[in-house]
Amino acid sequence: MLTPGQKAPDFTLFNSERKEVSLKDFEGKNLIILFFPMAFTSVCTAELCEMRDNITTYAKLNADIVGISVDSPFTLAKFKEDQKLPFNLLSDFNKEVSQAYDTYYDTFVMNLKGVSKRSAFVVDKTGTIQYAEVLESAGDVPNFTAVQETLANLN
Numbered sequence: 001m002l003t004p005g006q007k008a009p010d011f012t013l014f015n016s017e018r019k020e021v022s023l024k025d026f027e028g029k030n031l032i033i034l035f036f037p038m039a040f041t042s043v044c045t046a047e048l049c050e051m052r053d054n055i056t057t058y059a060k061l062n063a064d065i066v067g068i069s070v071d072s073p074f075t076l077a078k079f080k081e082d083q084k085l086p087f088n089l090l091s092d093f094n095k096e097v098s099q100a101y102d103t104y105y106d107t108f109v110m111n112l113k114g115v116s117k118r119s120a121f122v123v124d125k126t127g128t129i130q131y132a133e134v135l136e137s138a139g140d141v142p143n144f145t146a147v148q149e150t151l152a153n154l155n
Helices: 042-053 055-060 073-083 096-100 144-154
Strands: 012-015 020-022 030-035 063-069 088-091 104-107 113-116 119-123 129-134
Touching: 012 073, 030 042, 030 144, 042 055, 042 063, 042 073, 055 063, 055 144, 073 088, 119 144, 129 144
Parallel strands: 030 063, 063 088
Antiparallel strands: 012 020, 012 088, 030 119, 104 113, 119 129
16 A cells, blocks of 8 residues: 555556556655545445535645546546546556555445545645545545645645
8 A cells, every 4th residue: 555655656547538647746846646436326426526616726726636446538528527627537447557556346336346435635845645535435535634634734
C-alpha cells in the first residue's frame, strides 16, 4: 500500500476528450487523485459531484483534481457531461494505474473483474504522496475534510 512520503507512481492516461494526461502535467501544483469504481453509479456520482460543488475550495488550496476509473474514455465523457464535472476524468481501462496505486478489486460486485477501489490521494507539488486513503467498501466515500486539511498544511 502507498503511504505518505512515497513518490506517487507516474501515469499517462487518456481523458474523456481522448487526450493524454500525465502525473508530470501537474508538477508545481497539488493534485487530488480520486479512484472510483464505476461511472454512473450512485456513490461515485455523489463523490465526484461533491468535488464539483467544492471546486473553488480546492482551487483556493492550489489543488487540481483528477478522477480515475477503469471505464472507457467514451463512458467517462458522457458521465462528465451529464454531471458537469469541471476536472479531468481519466480512463485506466488497462487497469495498470489502479494496480500501481494498490487500489484495485480483483473481483467486484456482480463478479466484475478488475475495478478500481474508491480511494483518495493527495500528491504535492514535487510528486510526493501526502495523503492516502484506500477504502475497502465501495459504499464509503473518502474523508474530504482530511483531504482539505492535508492541502491546507501544504500551502
